[in-house]
Amino acid sequence: MSQADPTSLAGKTFPLRDGYDHVVIGAGDAGIAAAQAAAAAGAKTLLVDEHPLDPGLFGLDIPYLFGERVDAATRNAGRMEERIVAARPGLIAAMEAGVEVALGVAAWGGFVRGVANRGLPRPVLGLADREAAWLVAVDRITVATGARDVVVPFAGWTLPGVMGARGFDAALRLYGAFSGRRIAVIGGGALADGVVAAARAAGLDVAAQIAAPTPVRIEGREEVAGIAWQDGDTWRETACDTVVMAVDTVPMVDLAELLGCPIAWDAAKGGFAPQPTPQVAIVGDALGAAPAARAAWLDIALAEDHALVCACEEVSAGDLRALRPPRYLDAAGPEAGLGALGPLNQDQVKRLTRAGMGACQGRRCRESVHALLSRHRPAPLASYRAPIRPLPLSVLAALEEDPALRANWTGWFGIAAQWLPHWEPAPENAEYIGGRLSGAEVVK
Amino acid sequence: MIVIVGGGVTGLSTAFWLAREGHPVTVVEKGIVGWEASGRNGGGCTHPYSPLFREEQRLWPMMDELLGHPTEWRPHRLKVALDEGQLDRLWKSTKLATDQGFEAAPLDRAELRDLVPWVGDNAVGGIHWKYGGHANPQRTSQAYAWAVERHGGRILQHTAVRGIRTQGGRAVAVETSAGEIGCDAVVIAAGPHTAALAAPLGHRVPMAPARVEMIVTEPLPPIAYGGVDGNGLYGRQTLRGNLAYGGGPHEWIDLDGEATPRPVNSPVVASLARRLNELFPRLGHVRVIRSWGGIVENTPDGRPILDRLEDPGNVVVASMSSVGFGLSPATGRALAQLVLQGHCDFADLSQLTLSRFGNLPLDWRSRQGWEAMPA
Ligand SMILES: Cc1cc2nc3c(=O)[nH]c(=O)nc-3n(C[C@H](O)[C@H](O)[C@H](O)COP(=O)(O)OP(=O)(O)OC[C@H]3O[C@@H](n4cnc5c(N)ncnc54)[C@H](O)[C@@H]3O)c2cc1C
Numbered sequence: 001m002s003q004a005d006p007t008s009l010a011g012k013t014f015p016l017r018d019g020y021d022h023v024v025i026g027a028g029d030a031g032i033a034a035a036q037a038a039a040a041a042g043a044k045t046l047l048v049d050e051h052p053l054d055p056g057l058f059g060l061d062i063p064y065l066f067g068e069r070v071d072a073a074t075r076n077a078g079r080m081e082e083r084i085v086a087a088r089p090g091l092i093a094a095m096e097a098g099v100e101v102a103l104g105v106a107a108w109g110g111f112v113r114g115v116a117n118r119g120l121p122r123p124v125l126g127l128a129d130r131e132a133a134w135l136v137a138v139d140r141i142t143v144a145t146g147a148r149d150v151v152v153p154f155a156g157w158t159l160p161g162v163m164g165a166r167g168f169d170a171a172l173r174l175y176g177a178f179s180g181r182r183i184a185v186i187g188g189g190a191l192a193d194g195v196v197a198a199a200r201a202a203g204l205d206v207a208a209q210i211a212a213p214t215p216v217r218i219e220g221r222e223e224v225a226g227i228a229w230q231d232g233d234t235w236r237e238t239a240c241d242t243v244v245m246a247v248d249t250v251p252m253v254d255l256a257e258l259l260g261c262p263i264a265w266d267a268a269k270g271g272f273a274p275q276p277t278p279q280v281a282i283v284g285d286a287l288g289a290a291p292a293a294r295a296a297w298l299d300i301a302l303a304e305d306h307a308l309v310c311a312c313e314e315v316s317a318g319d320l321r322a323l324r325p326p327r328y329l330d331a332a333g334p335e336a337g338l339g340a341l342g343p344l345n346q347d348q349v350k351r352l353t354r355a356g357m358g359a360c361q362g363r364r365c366r367e368s369v370h371a372l373l374s375r376h377r378p379a380p381l382a383s384y385r386a387p388i389r390p391l392p393l394s395v396l397a398a399l400e401e402d403p404a405l406r407a408n409w410t411g412w413f414g415i416a417a418q419w420l421p422h423w424e425p426a427p428e429n430a431e432y433i434g435g436r437l438s439g440a441e442v443v444k
Numbered sequence: 445m446i447v448i449v450g451g452g453v454t455g456l457s458t459a460f461w462l463a464r465e466g467h468p469v470t471v472v473e474k475g476i477v478g479w480e481a482s483g484r485n486g487g488g489c490t491h492p493y494s495p496l497f498r499e500e501q502r503l504w505p506m507m508d509e510l511l512g513h514p515t516e517w518r519p520h521r522l523k524v525a526l527d528e529g530q531l532d533r534l535w536k537s538t539k540l541a542t543d544q545g546f547e548a549a550p551l552d553r554a555e556l557r558d559l560v561p562w563v564g565d566n567a568v569g570g571i572h573w574k575y576g577g578h579a580n581p582q583r584t585s586q587a588y589a590w591a592v593e594r595h596g597g598r599i600l601q602h603t604a605v606r607g608i609r610t611q612g613g614r615a616v617a618v619e620t621s622a623g624e625i626g627c628d629a630v631v632i633a634a635g636p637h638t639a640a641l642a643a644p645l646g647h648r649v650p651m652a653p654a655r656v657e658m659i660v661t662e663p664l665p666p667i668a669y670g671g672v673d674g675n676g677l678y679g680r681q682t683l684r685g686n687l688a689y690g691g692g693p694h695e696w697i698d699l700d701g702e703a704t705p706r707p708v709n710s711p712v713v714a715s716l717a718r719r720l721n722e723l724f725p726r727l728g729h730v731r732v733i734r735s736w737g738g739i740v741e742n743t744p745d746g747r748p749i750l751d752r753l754e755d756p757g758n759v760v761v762a763s764m765s766s767v768g769f770g771l772s773p774a775t776g777r778a779l780a781q782l783v784l785q786g787h788c789d790f791a792d793l794s795q796l797t798l799s800r801f802g803n804l805p806l807d808w809r810s811r812q813g814w815e816a817m818p819a
Contacts, residue, residue, distance in 0.1 A: 005813040008654075009695040014711045056731075109711065116655045116697045116705040116739065118817040126711065133714055313684075325583070328683055329514045334590055342601045348476055351483065351582035354684065359662045359733050385734045386709050390662065394728030396717035405715060409676045411691045413654075413766060418746030419537065423495045423792045425800075426745040433536040 007414035009119050014111075015400040016124070017134040020046045020100075023125055024142040025107045025255060027051075030284025031144030032090040038142070039098040046136065047091075047099050050106035050389065051174060052080030054130050060359050062389060063252065065149040065164030068223075069242055070171045071179040077104060077130070083176050105129050109386035110141070110258035112279065123259070123279055128391055132398035140279060143256050147249035147270070147285040151364045152186065152297045153307045153317070154216040157245075161224025165191050165246035172202055180242035184208040184227045186216060187246035189293050195246045207240040213296035218243050248294040250367060251286050254384040265378040267292045271367065272381045298371040309372075310365040312358020319353055320372050326354045344373040346382035356382055359390055445470060446783060447618045447627040449605045449641060452482035453581075453769055454762050455633035456588035457776020460511070462783065463595035471592060472620055474604035478585020480635055480704050482769065484738030486658065486678045486690050487584075488671070489770030490521050490576025492541035494748075495791040499774035501546075501575055507773055512594060513587035516580035516683050521573040522551070522559055524674030524723060526566050534571055546575040560672050562664075564725035570674070578671040578680040581769055588772075604702055605634070608645060608759065615645075615756045629783050633762040636699060636741035642761055647753060649761055650801050651741040652814045653697050655707050658690035659716045659735045664727070675723040677716070687730070689720050696809075697739070698816045707737030740766040744801060744808050750775065751797045752782045761798060 004010035022038040024031045027049035035047040050063070055075045058066045074080055081103050085091050095101050109126025111117070122137045149164020151157060161180065163171070165187070171178040183204055185195050188211030199206050210216060210229045219226040219237070228237035249270065253263050256274035261282065266273045269288025276282050301307050305318030313326065323333035323340060333352075334340035341348060346369055349355065355369050356362030362369070366382055373379040387396065408414075416430035446462055448455040451473025459469045471477075489504050491497050503510075504517050523538075525531035538548045551570040556563050559572070589599055600622065607619040608630055615630045632641050636653035643649075663685030670681030679689030692712055697705060713735040721728055743749055743765045752760045760782045768775060778788040787793075809815050 002811055003813050004815075005696065007693060008813070009693045009710070009712070010813075010817050012693060109709070109713070111708075111710055114706070114708060115700050116695065116737075117708050117710060118697075118819065119695065119710065124711065126714070135711055325514060326684065329516070331514045334513075340590065342476070345476060348479075352586060359731065361733055385736055386713055387732055387735070390731035390733045391717075392729050392731055393661070393717045393721040396714045396732055397721040397728070399711065399714035399718070401715055401718065405693060405712075409692050409715075409719070411673070411676050411678055413694060413742060413746065415742065415746030418765070418767070419493055421493050421540065422747050422795055425795055426747065433533050 006408045007410045012119065012405045013402045014124060014135055015402060016137050019137040020044050022140045022142065023048065023136065023138040024144055026144035026146055026284070026286070027088060027091060027101070027103070028144060028146050028284055029090065031142065032088065032094050034142040034144060034281070034283050035099045036094050036097050039094070045099045046102065047094060048102045048105040048107060048127060050104070051084050051170070052077050052104050057389065060390065061167070061364055062360055063148055063363065064167035064170055065151060065162070065245065065364065066167040066171060067163035067242070068160035069163055069180050070175060070177045073177045074175055080175055084174055087174050106389040107255055108133065108389045108391055110255055112260045114260065126386060128389070128395055131395065133391060133396050134399060140281070141259060142281045142283055143259070143274070143286050144284045145252040145255055145286045147289060148252045148363060149245065150248040150250055150294055150367045152245055152247055152294065153301045153309050153368050154218060155307070156218030156220065158308060158311045159218060159220045159224050160222070161220065161241055162218060162243045162245065165195050165244060166249060168195055168244045169198065172198060181205060182207050182240045183242040183244055184210070184238060184240040185244045185246050186210050187248070188212055190290070191249060192246035195244050207238045213300055215300055247297050248292060249285070249289070251288045253286070254388040256280065256282060256286065257381070257384045258386060258388065263381050294367060295371065298368060302368060302372055309368045310355040310358065312360055313354040315353050315355040317372065320349065320355055320369065323349070323352055325352065344379050346370055346373055346379050349373060350382060445625065445627050446629045446631070447472060447625055448631045448633060449618065450632070450634035451477035451589065451599065451601065452480055452633065452635055453478065453585055453588060453772035454764055454775055454779070455631060456585060456592060457772045458631050458633065458779040459592045459597050460588050460595070461777045461780035463592050463597035469592065469597040470625060471597065471599045472603050472605050472618065472625070473599065473601050474702065476601055477589040477599060478582060481738045481740045482585045483582045484707070484736055485581045485769045486688065487578040487581050487680055487769060488678055489517065489578055490573065491767060491771050492544060492546070494771055495793060496771050496774035496778060497544065499777065499790055500771050503773035504577060504579070511587040511591040513583070513590055515584040515587055517577055518670060518683070519577040520669045521576045521671040521673065522669050523571040523573065524556060524560065524563055524672060525568050525570055526675050526722065527568060530674070531569055538571055538573065541573065541575055548573050559669060560667060562724035562726050566722070566725060576671065580682065605641060608641070610645065610756045613755050614758050629758040629760070631760045631762060631779060631783060635763070636704070636739055637702070638741070638761060638763050640699070645753070645756060645759065647761070647798065649749060649763065649798060650804055650808060651743050651763055652809050653699055653739055653741050654694040655697055655737050655739055656690060656694045657709050657712050657716065657735060657737045658688060659713050659720070659732050660686050660688040662686065662731045662733050664730065675719050677719050677723060687720065689716060691719065692716060696814045696816050704739050707739050709735045709737055742766045744804060744812065748796050749798050750778060750782065750793050752786055
């Protein structure tokens with residue numbers, strides 16, 4: 001081959017901050033154990049956990065449904081780090097065993113070699129703290145990202161004060177920053193029972209536990225003030241400042257998907273569950289901890305056309321069924337609604353309705369949309385893409401870049417003849433006007 | 445029956461124009477319509493170097509009405525230069541359009557900032573292109589497909605074309621994963637797979653596939669003209685307010701049989717964020733929420749191939765060489781004419797024939813440095 005196209009990725013590198021034999025993502029019990037085992041076997045091991053979170057993420061309900069029920073102490077990263085270490089004593093043991101531990105560090109990308117991506121000699125993880133993003137190379141990865149919350153879109157669910165079981169647990173036991181006093185719990189299984197027990201142990205009032213699937217209305221104007229639910233022929237209600245949705249959790253498969261793990265629908269594992277690959281192991285709740293329990297609950301909530309499914313993009317169950325374009329277009333969907341498409345695909349429906357296209361990337365609506373599209377057979381997984389944590393431009397911009405990549409940057413392919421009149425023959429030595437940025441021309 | 449292979453914007457638009465005139469058409473798409481490049485691009489509709497430019501500009505304002513569903517098309521482009529060299533090159537490409545009677549106006553930094561409040565002191569100026577524009581690729585692809593169906597055309601999704609059967613110098617049937625479809629004419633508009641489908645007919649359609657990437661931010665309050673490019677980036681503010689931007693290095697790839705490889709992302713997404721932040725220094729706090737990739741094909745000179753073959757004489761081959769979304773309303777109309785009458789009466793396509801590559805060496809990809817990296 002003559003010289004490789006300079007504007008292509010060939011010959012470019014992605015500068016690495018470090019390299020490891022083994023990186024574990026998620027410092028829960030399963031992740032800590034995996035990291036300790038790796039270090040004990042002599043591997044240079046890094047254990048990262050995104051907590052304490054970039055404070056901006058609490059408000060976006062990433063990774064859990066926090067429902068704005070964490071107090072201002074969560075803005076103090078130093079203090080939160082101390083609390084997290086206190087809440088997870090295994091971290092100290094892991095450090096003593098030689099594991100490098102990085103708290104407040106999120107994995108936002110995972111890049112592995114593939115048919116259309118041959119530039120990477122080893123798998124690379126994209127990591128970031130609040131200031132900067134960087135890359136590390138790694139031979140083995142353990143995904144221990146746990147499970148995330150599932151929203152049942154009952155009326156009022158977007159009010160501040162509506163949390164998920166994972167969000168509640170993190171606020172209460174990880175951050176010590178739960179700001180509610182009197183909670184109602186939706187759900188009847190072990191997850192909900194755990195929430196009730198943890199709340200009582202923390203001295204909180206448990207106003208109600210709604211254990212069996214039934215219509216529910218969350219009351220309040222500015223925030224949660226109470227909850228009402230149907231009980232036989234009557235509606236009951238009680239006052240509370242927090243509602244914890246504890247019907248279900250689902251494995252957090254975003255990173256596993258980026259790393260090329262096969263992911264398949266398996267209701268016995270709570271929904272979409274990942275498989276390992278030769279390079280990627282999956283442990284703990286990320287594997288799928290419990291059978292899905294949400295179907296009956298979602299059926300009830302989604303029966304209402306006005307149920308708000310996607311809060312970021314304001315898409316209701318009725319909008320989804322009608323395949324209605326977003327409101328700013330003020331246009332009708334096709335006459336047949338969802339029937340105007342072939343076999344239903346959540347990514348395609350997202351592109352048309354915007355459900356799942358917002359800042360939380362469907363973390364609050366994926367299960368509802370999936371249920372709506374899966375009446376006949378389970379629709380395929382709605383895809384994830386980097387960055388799987390929404391990062392400010394300035395943080396991603398801080399990633400170190402190969403000077404050769406920068407010097408040869410071009411807007412589109414850098415084929416000179418492409419940008420000259422196509423009604424004339426392509427000139428032999430065309431002058432390039434397509435916008436290449438040479439090293440001298442770029443803004444530093 | 446006219447069979448269109450490929451449900452990207454090129455094939456769908458061709459089917460639309462044919463169906464609209466009452467011709468029976470079937471679009472055969474191996475996946476979902478618009479699933480590949482056609483639903484993954486920058487949405488730019490501004491191609492003054494194309495003989496189809498005038499038609500592109502004429503048609504876009506009518507597309508919502510013609511298709512019966514919103515495309516989110518919006519007119520005009522704004523160009524931002526961060527140094528004099530960039531500004532100079534911008535004027536060169538502007539001249540392609542102004543020479544054809546389109547209007548452009550210089551913008552100083554203050555004027556630029558009135559239109560694009562996110563630009564910073566590093567901008568030296570810009571140009572307001574009072575032509576061109578941008579649209580939503582996903583909505584547009586689907587709108588074409590529904591319009592085809594409304595006009596009586598048929599769209600077969602999840603159906604792959606496996607071959608084209610010929611008899612006496614004509615294509616007589618298209619073989620698909622769901623059986624054979626008899627045909628009077630065929631249009632091969634299968635993007636990067638066009639070469640493999642044309643080869644058994646005895647035609648080498650030279651093209652190299654590549655993977656490219658884009659990023660998108662959370663929504664910002666909408667500005668007047670969302671199509672703002674600069675600093676080696678192309679993109680747009682969507683009508684919802686998100687900034688969707690691409691540019692930078694591509695990866696030349698090899699196809700692996702019938703499937704389109706998954707267009708994954710690479711750490712280039714961070715380089716895109718970096719350039720976007722340089723272009724709009726006031727937006728450092730704005731979050732990137734997603735990225736994606738797409739697979740496009742390029743011909744050796746980067747220009748389309750829009751040609752009706754001599755043998756079999758009822759087959760049209762169409763590749764837009766990596767820039768085919770914006771032109772698609774016009775491309776489809778031109779291709780419909782190639783199918784029906786053998787030539788296009790509103791644009792000079794004489795330089796876009798396959799025969800220009802007649803003498804191309806077999807190892808042209810390697811000579812151009814366009815080979816995939818070693819497996
Ligand atoms: C990131 C990105 C940014 C871009 N930005 C712009 C832009 O701003 N403006 C612009 O004008 N262009 C842009 N482009 C280019 C533009 O998207 C493409 O040129 C255009 O979509 C090509 O359309 P197509 O229909 O020719 O091909 P494709 O969209 O590739 O469609 C071909 C279809 O054929 C199907 N197919 C293949 N083989 C078979 C088979 N055997 N049987 C059945 N079906 C088959 C495929 O599944 C596919 O759906 C961009 C592209 C990308 C990826």
